[in-house]
Amino acid sequence: MGVRNETQVVEFVFLGFSGIPDSHIYLFLPFLAIYLVTVLGNLTICTLIQLDPSLHTPMYYFLSHLSFLDICISSVTVPKILVNFLRQRQTISYNQCMAQMFFLLSFAGSEALLLAVMAYDRYAAICKPLHYSRLMTTKVCTILALATWILGPLDSALHTVLSTTLSFCGVNQIHHILCDVTPLLNIACSDTHINKMAAQVANILGAGGPFFFIILSYCLILHSILKIRSTTGKRKAFSTCSSHLIVVIIYYGNSLINYNGSSAGGGSLETPTLACIMDLIIAPMLNPLIYSLRNKDVKGALKKVLGSQKKTACPHTIS
Template sequence: MAVRNETRVTQFILLGLSGNPDLQIVYFVLFLVIYLLTVTGNFLVVLTIYVDSHLHTPMYFFLSNLSFLDLSFSTVTVPRTLVNFLSQSKTISFNDCVTQFFFVHFIGGAECFHLTLMAYDRYVAICHPLRYTTIMNRTVCLLLVVSTWLGGFTHACAQSFPIAQLSFCGPNELDHFFCDSHTLSLLSCSDTFISEVADMANSGTLALICFLGVFISYAYIICTILKIRSAEGRRKAFSTCASHFLVVILFFGPCVFLYMRPSVVFAADKQVSVFYTIVTPLLNPCIYTLRSEEVKKAMKRLGGKKSFLGTNMN
């Protein structure tokens, strides 16, 4: 009886975005600047909303949670990517790889649900303005935010478990800058049919639920806005929703492209992944703060407080 010898892969090599040393230095500087701006921008949004009592409303509470999610989402992938740009050894252990995969889908899934929640918040604010404070009270807002995190956690568990059960016998080179389902499935020496079906079904269900939630909310919102008689009123209502709708497109577009298909790797996958894991978390605070006069005024007040404290200390 023949005995089959299999060498189990205990670590992977992340090939990253380029094997060119000069390009890696350029990418390192670029990604470092983007990451520092992302952390600073999102942290400033969270701090401003927390400190300024004028922003203690459901809309800005949800915005602060979105900024925290963006900061976390970027932190899951960027620091290790930066280290790999400067390191000769670009390895990641199997356990660390699965852990990174879990948190990418945990925070990414939570953000999908949270963007849907923000669409519902805009629906209540525009379609039921007189009942807004009653419907979106503090307790309801907290429960809704917790539910988005629980939804992301459930999504990540359903994504990670099939991947963790796969066998990897070699090769161990992942043509990506972080661990993701398509590249991992292609390296597996076991049958990936179940994991691929689970991947598409899970991601498909998440995308469908979130898309329907956003679509239905905005269908009611648009119908309500069109009934507003004054042009100024319609402009303000559209302006309130425009920022959120742009963020939804920037986040959901790449996700649908990457995960609503079988494990086939395209040349543009890494570029699209860079956009939604690194660039989008930077754009979100910019989009909201540049379009929100209240946030800009709050940031000026926060800056004034810091200057005042600094003067008194001196």
């Protein structure tokens, strides 16, 4: 017990922004603006889907869950970064670090599963159009959405529990801008064999599994689209998948760079820092823009809502 008390770390220091120590206060406003745009953009998507009956379909039902997950992911990371910018001290307590890691992994895992569910929805709509209403009933959609919210935290809980068993021997400098499994393993002085095995299994099942399912779904979708004779039909089928495909590429592309950068341990902090910013801060802001700018239904719903508000604000007209 005495050894444990001597080596116990009560707070961690983030080194991700150590290269620009005098510019932290100037980073506050850009990060705050990004966070506000992220929250407002995703809340707008959720609100439009709730208000417009034409958007009460499985595709937009899952999109509302994706938007809410993006709000959650951004809220787990950005507020703490903003507070540290104001304090000009890039630190986090041990308990806050474990909590941040748990919720971050939970929401990120749920998003990976949700992207796979959305790929299945697109597969059912394009490859099985006659059976779509039977395959994607309200009950099925609810079960699939609920499963993504349950399985994500289950995987995260395992990592968090294993991380609490680590000893850090007074080393508390994390080569990152937030608490994640790999950066903590890189500074731990206790045996991390079990933690690394769990991380590898989680990467294969939690990230690789949904990614493989998405690739398989789009292979089948592409096969069905190529069999469509009409050019207009092909274009319409591609358009229904394009936004989701862009989000998948951004999610897995940034996640891969973020993971590889974190695994590198020491050395240059630029790659993991930039990758993390793109993955967990910029991407949640871009998702509602991708879906709204490339989706006629969402733009139409926004116009209807704005039009109804204008009529409410100006109920009397001069004839």
